[in-house]
Amino acid sequence: MVYKRGSNWHLDVTVNGERYREALHTSDRREALALEKKRVAELQQGKGHTAADKDFARASFEDAAKAFIAERIGHVAQRTIQFERERVKPLSEFFGDKTIMKIRADDVRAYQKARRESGLSGKTINMEIGVLRLILKRAKIWHLLADDVKLFPKSPRVVGRVLTAEEKAHLFRVASSKPPWLTAFCAAVIAVSTTCRSVELKGLRWRDVDLFSQTMLVRRSKTEAGHRTIPLNRDAILAFAKLKERSELLEAVDPAHYVFPACERNKIDPTKPQKGWRSAWRSLTKAAGFPGFRFHDLRHQAITEMAEAGASDATIMAVAGHIDRAMMEHYSHVRMAAKRDVLTKLESGLMEIPVTPHATKPGTKKPQ
Secondary structure, eight states: EEEEEETEEEEEEETEEEEEEEOOOOOOOHHHHHHHHHHHHHHHOOOOOHHHHHHHHHHHHHHHHHHHHHHTTTTTTTHHHHHHHHHHHHHHHHTSSGGGGOOHHHHHHHHHHHHHHHOOOOHHHHHHHHHHHHHHTTOOOHHHHGGGGGOOOOOOOHHHOOOOOOOOOOOOOOTTSGGHHHHHHHHHHHHHHEEEEEEEETTGGGEEETTTTTEEOOOOOOSGGGOOOEEEEEEEHHHHHHHHHHHTTTTOOTSSBBBBBEEETTTTEEEEOOOOHHHHHHHHHHHHHHHTTTTTTHHHHHHHHHHHHHHHHHHHHHOOOOHHHHHHHHHHHHHHHHHHHHHHOOOOOOSSSSSOOOOOOOOOOOOO
């Protein structure tokens, strides 16, 4: 097919299992369609490798990776480019000056082995191989390796730990005890009160928080289903109020400013989002006696408490956004377990009371 980007037309076709995306360098649609027909015919005749393709394949991996990232700018989201740039770093360190066209399946397997031995998870390595695949497809050589490169199997989903009411109260008492933990404390209160992920909180701007109507709008999320409006309970409102009070002191409460602003070299920059509160969270959970309790576990905590309170699947998904089927089944089991526990507490040994036989009239049979 052909599509228009700006004033020029571009080509996007798949021939013999290979996808080709090229600029057609024309602003005329009729000419673009004619060029598409000609180019598809060339590709079907095996003329798929342009001079640029050959130059790319002859380049070192490091140079090819840089060119690949540069080509992506303007065609994919900035977040995707940043993700791919991070994955390219270890790939470039490993393959370095090796020519792209000389990379073989054995080389890829050696990379996987080295990364696994360094302690990385199969999921992380698979993501890196995914970017490598894109680069080798750009060089038109991935199909030579694909059948001999195997990804690591998916690990079973690990459901985060859920604290008891007493443990939860203790954790938040500790979190509120030190000024350096204020940001992590407020973020945690909001997370456990709204089911929000860390990335969703970091993307919040003050225009997304309405303390008057007691709602917050999640714009930045893992999926489209994650974009949602969430009612705020009293805990979340007080946490936002504390953060706003601090922002007012720093004169950083413009609607476009981030609720959790970046801090670089002890200087607040409200135009950029905070990278995170991992260090503070690790410190305070260790101090509370819950080392290994992840910030993301607060989301599981909130959803589990909703399920235990009897919230329906629809209500949970409306608040929490996207939840895959396996996790919804888990929360359904939690809901059933909560119901069973409540009903168990109603037990009072009624059937253990000795039953007095009914008196019978003379000449009548006893009930069997």
